[in-house]
Structure formats: structure tokens, C-alpha cells
Amino acid sequence: MRSLLATSGLAATFLIRSASAEPARAAYLDLSxxxxxxxxxxxxxxxxxxxLERGDHDPNRRGFTLQNFExxxxxxxxxxxxxxxxxxxxxxxxxxxxxxxxxxxxxTTSLPSGLQVKAGQxxxxxxxxxxxHPHAWQFVDQTLVGARFLGPxxxxxxxxxxxxxxxxxxxxxxxxGVFNANGGTxxxxxxxxEPPFYANVEPNAVQGLEDLQYLARLAQNVDFGxxxxxxxxxxWVHGPNSTGEGATTxxxxxxxxxxxxPVVNEQGWPFVQLQGEWMSRRYTQAAGQxxxxxxxxxxxxxxxxxxxxxxxxxxxxxxxxxxxxEAGGDSADSAPDAVLSARRRASxxxxxxxxxxxxxxxxxxxDLVSTLAGPDSGTNEHTVWLQCEFLLGKHGAHKF
Amino acid sequence: xxxxxxxxxxxxxxLFSVCLPESAVAADRLNVVATLPSLGSIxxxxxxxxxxxxxLSRPGQDPHFVDPxxxxxxxxxxxxxxxxxxxxxxxxxxxxxxxxxxxxxxxxGGEGYFDASAAISPIDLPKGQLDRSLxxxxxxxxxxxxxxxLALRAVAEALAKSYTRLxxxxxxxxxxxAKAYQKRLDIxxxxxxxxxxxxxxxxxxxxxxxxxxxxxxxxxxxxxxxxWLKKMQPLQAKPVVAFHTNMNYFWRRFGIVLLATVEPKxxxxxxxxxxxxxxxxxxQRKIGAVVTQPFYDDSAVxxxxxxxxxxxxxxxxxxxxxxxxxxxxxxxxxxxxx
Numbered sequence: 001m002r003s004l005l006a007t008s009g010l011a012a013t014f015l016i017r018s019a020s021a022e023p024a025r026a027a028y029l030d031l032s033x034x035x036x037x038x039x040x041x042x043x044x045x046x047x048x049x050x051x052l053e054r055g056d057h058d059p060n061r062r063g064f065t066l067q068n069f070e071x072x073x074x075x076x077x078x079x080x081x082x083x084x085x086x087x088x089x090x091x092x093x094x095x096x097x098x099x100x101x102x103x104x105x106x107x108t109t110s111l112p113s114g115l116q117v118k119a120g121q122x123x124x125x126x127x128x129x130x131x132x133h134p135h136a137w138q139f140v141d142q143t144l145v146g147a148r149f150l151g152p153x154x155x156x157x158x159x160x161x162x163x164x165x166x167x168x169x170x171x172x173x174x175x176x177g178v179f180n181a182n183g184g185t186x187x188x189x190x191x192x193x194e195p196p197f198y199a200n201v202e203p204n205a206v207q208g209l210e211d212l213q214y215l216a217r218l219a220q221n222v223d224f225g226x227x228x229x230x231x232x233x234x235x236w237v238h239g240p241n242s243t244g245e246g247a248t249t250x251x252x253x254x255x256x257x258x259x260x261x262p263v264v265n266e267q268g269w270p271f272v273q274l275q276g277e278w279m280s281r282r283y284t285q286a287a288g289q290x291x292x293x294x295x296x297x298x299x300x301x302x303x304x305x306x307x308x309x310x311x312x313x314x315x316x317x318x319x320x321x322x323x324x325x326e327a328g329g330d331s332a333d334s335a336p337d338a339v340l341s342a343r344r345r346a347s348x349x350x351x352x353x354x355x356x357x358x359x360x361x362x363x364x365x366x367d368l369v370s371t372l373a374g375p376d377s378g379t380n381e382h383t384v385w386l387q388c389e390f391l392l393g394k395h396g397a398h399k400f
Numbered sequence: 401x402x403x404x405x406x407x408x409x410x411x412x413x414x415l416f417s418v419c420l421p422e423s424a425v426a427a428d429r430l431n432v433v434a435t436l437p438s439l440g441s442i443x444x445x446x447x448x449x450x451x452x453x454x455x456l457s458r459p460g461q462d463p464h465f466v467d468p469x470x471x472x473x474x475x476x477x478x479x480x481x482x483x484x485x486x487x488x489x490x491x492x493x494x495x496x497x498x499x500x501x502x503x504x505x506x507x508x509g510g511e512g513y514f515d516a517s518a519a520i521s522p523i524d525l526p527k528g529q530l531d532r533s534l535x536x537x538x539x540x541x542x543x544x545x546x547x548x549x550l551a552l553r554a555v556a557e558a559l560a561k562s563y564t565r566l567x568x569x570x571x572x573x574x575x576x577x578a579k580a581y582q583k584r585l586d587i588x589x590x591x592x593x594x595x596x597x598x599x600x601x602x603x604x605x606x607x608x609x610x611x612x613x614x615x616x617x618x619x620x621x622x623x624x625x626x627x628w629l630k631k632m633q634p635l636q637a638k639p640v641v642a643f644h645t646n647m648n649y650f651w652r653r654f655g656i657v658l659l660a661t662v663e664p665k666x667x668x669x670x671x672x673x674x675x676x677x678x679x680x681x682x683x684q685r686k687i688g689a690v691v692t693q694p695f696y697d698d699s700a701v702x703x704x705x706x707x708x709x710x711x712x713x714x715x716x717x718x719x720x721x722x723x724x725x726x727x728x729x730x731x732x733x734x735x736x737x738x
Contacts, residue, residue: 082499110504114477165477165502171470221470226458229469261467263458264695267667268465316669316697355667356492357532400468400496 029075032393034135036068042383044367046093051339052367052381055142056152057090057134059385066091067387068134070102074394081106086133102133102156114165124155125163125175125217126235127277128255138275138311138351140363140385144325144343145305148196149251149281151187155237157213170222171231177215180206181239188249188281189213189239196331196340197283198290199242213239229400231257243296244286253279259400269316276308283331303329311349321349344368361387430567433475433506434483435490436463438546438722439516439555443483445581446559450570454479456497459719462695463489464536464667468496480566482506483559486517487543511565517543519558520551521608524648535665544717547729548649549589549628550604552722556581588723591626607653628730629654635737639685641678641710643692643701646717650729656737659685662692662700670700682708689713689736711736 038059042049046061059065071087085104092098105120123131129143130150146154159179166172182190190211192199206212219233235253240246254277261271283301290296305327313319328342349363367381429452434440440455447453454475457466463485476482476497484490498507505512522541530539545551560578564571586600594603598621606615612629616622625633632654639659640651645666651658660681664674682690682704691713692701698712705712713736719725 109499109507111502112504114502116502165473165500167477169474171474223469223471229467229471231470259467264460265462265465266695266697267462268467355532400470 027075029073030394032072032391034068034070034072034133034389034391035066036070036135036387036389038065038067038140038385038387039063040065040383040385042381043379044381044383048381049383052345052365052369052383053141054144054147054152054339055134057088058141058147059387061093070133070135072393076109077106080108080110082109083107100153114167116163116165117160118163119160121158122156122161124157124177124179124215124237125161126150126155126215126237126251127253127279128231128233128257128275129277130154135389135391138273138309138319138321139323139347139349140361140387141347141365143277143307143323144327144345145277145279145307148305148327149188149279149303151185151191152194153185153187155187156185157181157183159213161215170220172220173218175215175217175219179213179215179239181211181213186213186239188241188251188283190242192242195242197243197285198288198296200244200286200288211240213237226263228258228260230259231255231400233257241283241285243284244288247284247286249284250282251279252281253277266316269313269318271313273311274309275311276306278304278306280304281329299330301330303327303331305329317353319349319351319353321351323347323349341369357391359387359389361385361389363387430563431478431480432483433479433481435466435494436485436546437718437720438552438725439483439485441720441722442552442556442559442581443481446556446574446578447563448573448577450567450573451481451563455720457718460694460716461718462693463718464492466490466493468493468500470500472497473500476501476506477503479503479506479512481512481514481562483514483516485543485546486515487522487540488538489543511562514559514562516555516558517541517545519554520545520548523652524645535663536667538666542645542648544646545649546722547647547717547726548653549585549723549726550608550653551649553582553585553600553604556585584723587627588727589627589629591624591630593626594621594624597621597624628726631730631734632656635734638737639687640733640737641682641687641690641704643690643696646693647691647715647729650726650733654730654733656733659687662690662704669697675700675704679704679707682710689733691715691733691736693717 040059040062042062044052050060053060057068059067067090069089074084077083083106086102088100088102090098101121103122105118105122107118108116111117125131129137129146157179159177161175161177163173163175166174184191184193188196215237217233217235219231221229221231223229233255238248238250241249256276258274259271281303285296285299285301287298288296307323307325309321309323311319311321325345331340332342345368346366347363349361351359351361353359363385365383369379369381429450430447432443432447432451432453434443434453434455436457437455437459440453443451443453456472457463484494507513524542526537526539530537556578560574563574583600586595586603590603606612616625636655637657639657641660641662642658643662645661648658660678662670662678664671687710689711690701690704692698694714694716701712713732715729715732716725
């Protein structure tokens with residue numbers, strides 16, 4: 001029996017260091033850095049790439065793009081609130097550093113009855129991909145429909161969101177929000193910087209409730225056994241737009257997310273996820289003139305778009321994916337330019353994750369631009385992007 | 401404007417016309433949610449009829465990598481007590497569940513938050529500078545203690561106290577059920593005869609302090625040792641190789657020496673060079689077994705076994721009965737290393 005003691009002692013000195021009590025650890029602020037960089041080759045020239053890749057953090061030129069360098073701080077403010085801030089830096093085409101305050105908000109942690117209130121600058125809870133930061137996307141670039149309706153930077157604004165986790169036996173989340181309707185990050189609303197059509201009203205003039213933007217979302221999730229989980233969502237956002245007094249925009253969205261993963265998996269692999277979003281935008285246009293002097297009459301433009309994608313984690317640390325997207329509608333027919341033209345795009349992607357903190361991604365885009373206005377009409381464009389990411393600091397849990 | 405609002409409402413209502421299934425939660429019991437099946441089994445044993453236990457991860461699932469599914473959020477939303485393994489084992493999924501649940505009772509620091517690792521003494525605490533070039537090192541110690549019967553013993557006792565805080569009228573029941581569970585553990589570990597003669601608490605204290613064999617020899621009790629310790633006695637000081645560091649508490653408890661892991665660093669897949677080193681060492685030291693879990697890729701392990709002549713032993717680390725899982729691990733390892 002002596003040997004039990006002796007070998008336990010040996011093991012203890014050889015491999016194991018034991019401690020009697022765990023010390024307290026401070027976690028007042030969790031700070032992390034995330035960098036997304038890309039390099040690309042394309043049959044399209046740079047101006048056309050900019051029209052094809054509409055997302056503000058998409059790779060947008062032949063050669064190298066620093067898409068997104070995100071500094072994130074999160075923590076518990078006190079027993080009542082969590083705080084979160086995301087500061088994003090990027091290099092523009094001239095090599096100048098641009099900074100944006102992507103998100104900064106408080107979220108309550110101790111309200112009763114399944115309620116949570118968020119207040120501040122935030123990605124609005126519209127659909128599935130809009131609230132995700134670019135490094136959480138499964139493709140290098142933003143979706144066509146997302147950039148077109150929700151905007152190149154996503155639908156982000158200053159305001160407040162209330163969500164309620166209903167006391168149902170399955171997951172059912174109801175969200176409502178009120179936001180400022182103006183600025184470049186409320187793209188389809190009061191946006192004089194780079195509006196989808198033209199700007200004819202003074203921003204910042206909130207004279208009544210009709211000058212704010214309103215959001216509603218319902219999301220529910222149902223599991224099919226232990227291995228398959230499905231989330232279904234519907235979103236709606238309403239607010240004034242910049243074409244004139246009384247002109248409004250509504251965006252409707254429906255989203256589906258399905259994930260299959262076996263219970264016995266190796267570090268999260270294999271898995272299959274299907275994701276799709278359909279959106280429709282009703283943009284009422286007040287009579288007026290754009291900068292070029294073109295006159296517009298009163299009109300209601302219905303536009304639509306969708307994407308459907310599948311990602312297959314086929315082998316530990318590797319995923320392959322495919323995405324099909326379309327966008328079109330009244331505005332594509334009435335005022336076609338490279339930005340508003342009907343679009344169709346097919347993409348395929350292969351991603352390698354050396355660890356949870358880095359990734360390498362190769363993506364091929366086939367832009368079917370036969371309907372694109374201008375001199376580039378009629379040719380298809382081929383683009384290859386190579387993206388890499390690294391993450392430093394606390395690794396936040398991944399949202400499902 | 402009006403028609404668009406109506407259209408919106410109709411769209412949303414149409415998409416969500418799902419009928420209400422019945423609620424599964426019994427009102428008069430404590431609602432307990434445990435992250436791991438083994439912790440769930442302790443929760444059931446100590447809570448008995450007064451608790452209703454839901455378990456999030458599944459037996460056979462790698463507890464590091466569990467999806468924070470919305471259906472889990474619903475379970476955590478209704479919990480009076482949330483039991484987690486702690487030591488950052490569930491750092492990739494539990495924070496999202498707690499935050500998403502909007503349940504104030506079970507947030508960290510609350511009465512309904514039970515971090516089971518607070519009851520144990522963590523091992524493998526890293527020293528010096530820590531960064532991610534070292535792999536997935538758990539900074540607060542090795543979190544895989546559920547294969548250590550004495551760790552579970554301590555968890556059962558702490559859990560009875562937590563139950564009592566939430567449900568004071570059950571104090572005696574919880575204390576008695578924790579004692580009964582501990583006795584089962586003690587008998588399984590030390591054997592019934594020794595437990596009857598000395599008492600489980602005393603034996604557990606001596607074993608935790610590393611003085612068990614001295615104590616037994618001094619008191620002439622060596623012949624009365626039974627249970628898992630008796631079964632593992634012939635394996636004292638035997639060297640073993642494992643895929644990951646998730647059985648270190650088990651090796652320590654039974655005096656087995658882990659000489660190397662197939663992973664060069666925790667969570668980092670084996671390279672060809674490292675595999676060759678491990679094979680060489682296993683041949684030199686005549687190591688008879690390489691131990692892994694069913695959820696790990698076994699290509700490197702199989703290669704090592706083939707080249708070194710060792711056996712591959714697949715040991716489950718989680719299951720709906722913590723005692724049965726330890727029992728199976730003892731059986732498999734004893735069989736392979738004999």
C-alpha cells in the first residue's frame with residue numbers, strides 16, 4: 001500500500017500541481033481585437049467591384065483590403081446592466097484610417113418577466129445576419145439584399161429595443177424597437193449621405209413620432225430531436241425616408257435557420273447549416289428632383305431580394321458552403337444603375353479554422369450581371385477572395 | 401402606410417400560428433438544470449422527489465463543444481438552480497444561455513447559481529505566463545473532475561446546502577440523500593468492509609491528503625480495502641498515454657502516471673512529429689495503452705497503437721449515472737493496463 005502514496009506523489013510532482021482554493025479573479029472589462037483582411041482577384045475593374053460588393057466592410061478592390069478591425073469591450077456594469085462597445089477601424093481605398101462607432105449599448109440583466117431592454121447605438125434585430133458582426137458571417141461579403149435594403153453598414157441606429165422571452169415551452173422571442181431614422185446607417189430611411197434614390201428632406205428634424213423608425217421582430221426556435229434545431233423569424237421595420245415629407249419606407253423580412261449536428265461530434269464538427277432570408281422593401285417616393293436634375297413623381301416602389309446558403313462542416317476544422325442570391329423589383333426597372341440594377345450572384349466558399357481564434361477563407365463569386373446597367377452589361381464577372389481573420393483577447397461564446 | 405402595417409401584422413401572425421404544447425414543469429418541485437449528465441445524476445440523487453432535473457449536454461458529447469441552442473435557453477429560463485461544471489469548461493456556451501434566459505435567480509453569484517467546481521480542489525493550475533500559443537489551457541485548473549469519486553463526494557455535500565438555501569423545509573431530506581449518495585461512492589471506491597469499519601468521511605479525508613495507504617498500514621486495515629481502489633491497486637505507478645488531459649483527476653486518484661498526451665498541447669491536433677515522439681516513448685517505456693474518448697478523432701491514436709503495440713482504450717467521461725461511468729472507466733483501464 002505504500003506504493004499508492006509514492007506514485008500519487010510522483011504523479012503530483014510530475015504533472016499535477018494542486019491548489020487548495022481558487023482565488024477570486026477580476027473581470028471588469030473583457031477586451032478583444034478581431035481583424036479581418038482579404039485579398040482578391042477579379043475580372044471586374046475596381047469601380048465595378050465597388051458596385052458589386054456593396055457592403056461597407058466587404059473586400060472592394062483587386063489586391064488587398066483591410067475589411068474590419070474591431071475592438072470589443074464587454075462587461076457587467078453593475079448588478080443591473082451589461083455594457084458592450086464595438087469600435088471598428090478600417091483602411092479606405094486611399095489608405096486612410098476610418099473609424100466608426102459600430103455599437104455601444106447597455107442591456108438590462110435583471111428585469112422580471114423575461115424582459116430585456118437595450119439602449120444605445122446598435123445593430124437592429126432585423127433578420128438573422130444583420131445583428132451579426134462581419135467576422136461571424138459564413139461568407140467574405142455581405143448579402144446583396146442586406147446591403148441593398150438594410151444598408152452597406154447594416155441597419156444600425158441609436159435607440160432602444162425591448163425584447164420579451166415569452167413563457168412558452170419553446171423559444172419564442174418578441175422584439176420591438178424605436179430608433180433614430182436618420183444617418184448613413186439607416187440606409188433606406190432618412191439618409192442624405194448616399195441614399196438609394198435621392199434626398200430631399202432635412203435630417204435631424206424629429207417633430208413627431210412619425211419621424212422615428214420602428215422595428216418589430218418575432219423569432220421562434222424548435223428542436224427536432226437532439227441534433228436538429230430550426231429558427232424561424234419575421235421582421236418588420238418602418239420609418240420615414242429622405243425623398244420628402246410623408247414619404248416612408250417599410251422593410252419586411254422572413255428568415256430561416258436550420259442546423260444539424262450529431263451529438264457525438266469532434267470539436268463541433270461535422271455539421272450542416274441552412275440559412276435563408278427573404279426581404280421586401282416598400283419605398284414611397286415623394287415627388288422631387290435628384291442632384292442631377294432628374295424629376296420624380298409620387299411613387300411606391302416594391303423591391304425584393306433573398307439569399308439562401310448552405311454551409312457544411314465536412315471535416316474537423318473545415319467548412320464548405322454555397323450561396324445563391326437575387327435582388328430586383330420596381331427600382332431596378334425604373335432607375336437602373338450599377339447600385340440599383342437587378343442582381344444575381346452565386347458564391348462558393350471553403351474555410352479552414354486552424355483554431356477557434358483564426359480562420360482562412362477562400363471564396364469564389366460569380367456575378368451574373370447581364371441586367372446590370374452601363375457599359376459592363378452583358379458580361380459575367382468572376383472574383384476570387386482570400387480572407388484571413390485573427391482574434392485576440394477573450395473569446396466570446398458564439399451565438400447559436 | 402395603413403396597408404403596409406396590416407400586411408406586416410398578417411405576415412407575422414401567419415408565420416407564428418403554432419399551437420401551445422403542454423408545459424412539462426412540475427410546479428411544486430425545485431426546477432434544476434445541469435450542464436453535464438454526471439452532474440445531473442448527482443442533482444437527482446441528492447434532490448430526490450423534491451427536484452425536477454433537466455440536463456443540457458448529452459452522454460458522449462464533448463462538453464467543451466455544445467451548441468447554446470435556444471431550447472436550452474428555455475430550460476434555463478425556468479430554472480431555480482443552475483448547476484455547471486465550472487473552471488471554464490462550458491465557457492463556449494453557458495454564458496449565452498445565462499444571458500439569454502433573462503432569469504435573474506441563476507446568474508453568477510446568485511442563490512440559484514451552483515458552480516460545482518467551487519467544492520473541489522482544482523489540479524493542473526498553470527504557472528507563469530499564459531497565452532494561446534500554449535493551446536486551450538484552462539487558466540483556473542483542469543475542469544475534468546467528474547471521473548474523480550472524491551470530487552463528486554464534495555459536490556454532493558455542497559449541493560445539499562444549495563438545495564437547502566432554496567428549499568429550507570427539505571433540509572433534512574437533502575442532507576440524508578447527500579449522505580446516502582456519498583455512502584454509495586465510498587463503498588464503490590473503498591469497499592463496503594472498510595467503509596463500515598472506518599467510515600467514509602475519514603477515508604475520504606485520508607485519501608484527499610494522500611495518506612490513505614499510511615493510514616491503512618498503520619491500523620492494519622490494508623487487507624480490508626475493496627472497491628475501485630482495490631481493483632486498481634495492481635496498476636500503481638503504471639504509465640499511460642491519453643489523447644487529452646481530461647482524465648488527470650482519475651489518473652491521480654488511482655496512482656496511474658500520465659506520461660504524455662497525443663495532443664501536443666491541449667486542443668491542438670497531433671502533428672506527425674509529435675506522434676513519432678509518442679510512439680518512441682511508448683516503445684521505450686513499454687506503455688500498454690493509449691486512452692481516448694469516442695468523440696475524438698482516433699486516426700492518430702490508432703496509428704500510435706499500431707506502431708507501439710499498445711491497446712486503444714475508449715473511455716466515456718460523461719453519462720446519466722456518474723458512478724456507472726467511473727465504474728466503466730475503472731473496468732476498461734484496469735483491463736487494458738493489466
